[in-house]
Amino acid sequence: MGAVAERLGVTPMALYRHVVNKADLLDGIVELLLTEFPAPTLEDPWTERLSRLAEAIRATAQRHPGVFALLLQRPATTRAARGARDSVYLALREAGVNEERVAHTERLISTAILGFAVSEVAGRFKDHSRRQLDADFERLQGMLAQFIDSEVAEGRRA
């Protein structure tokens, strides 16, 4: 509260006119983080859109290392969270994932990417070089692409 108030040139008490408490303020920050992710588009192929989204998530984590971990701790039920999720839903449908499989596929993909991004900025990979982490992230995306393929294949079989 103190840091935010100072940036606004105001005392901490002034904030309570605008947020109910610290948790509420943090929820607002999470909402802002989510708006940094690119909005759903239809122009490019879905593979490209998903990998751009993945990179954007990672970049947002690096820009806001102190708060990014909150994304794992708040239920993704807000408007901005819904927007980010819809972006993935759209791509998955376009990839050919069955409608009943879209939701859980998105959950796994998002979890894996958020988990990596949080680990990276929160310090779990502190001893690894940037090159190594870039390579890992690339492979992570490969794993997820492969997973999407298998979901599509399983859907066709049903």
Place this chain on the structure above:
Amino acid sequence: MGAVAERLGVTPMALYRHVVNKADLLDGIVELLLTEFPAPTLEDPWTERLSRLAEAIRATAQRHPGVFALLLQRPATTRAARGARDSVYLALREAGVNEERVAHTERLISTAILGFAVSEVAGRFKDHSRRQLDADFERLQGMLAQFIDSEVAEGRRA
């Protein structure tokens, strides 16, 4: 500090004889969390060992929801962390993963599982039923098994 001290029937100040500060105490807690994971064995097939480890990680998260997220925030360089990692290394080698691929494969697997477990206990999946989460976790393991297979295949090709 207060809560720990109370459980020990002692004042908070007494703790400073045993830990240098709160961060140090939290590091110790993380170390304890890691020891809850099953030690490496060679008895059962590696697939079974990995899935037992995955379940153990998830169960530990559920037992200690207040501190489990710390696992993403501390570099995995302590003795207990090394032990947990070696357990996975062993299984991956047995699966046929090339030696130069073992490390990054472990990183991706651990990240995905920790990311899921943290999301679950930290509240991100608050609106999902237990059944749904169980099914998701099952699928997550399927995805990782598939990933290991592909790593083995790529290793053979090289």
Place this chain on the structure above:
DNA sequence: ACCTGAACACCGTTCAAGT
């Protein structure tokens, strides 16, 4: 060697009072 009381800095929060 280990623990405690007093004390301090810091931080989230409330509330009456100011403009």
Place this chain on the structure above:
DNA sequence: ACCTGAACACCGTTCAAGT
């Protein structure tokens, strides 16, 4: 309508003093 000062509870930490 919005901000502030005073005040409070809480918490991590230090240190001299106790056993």
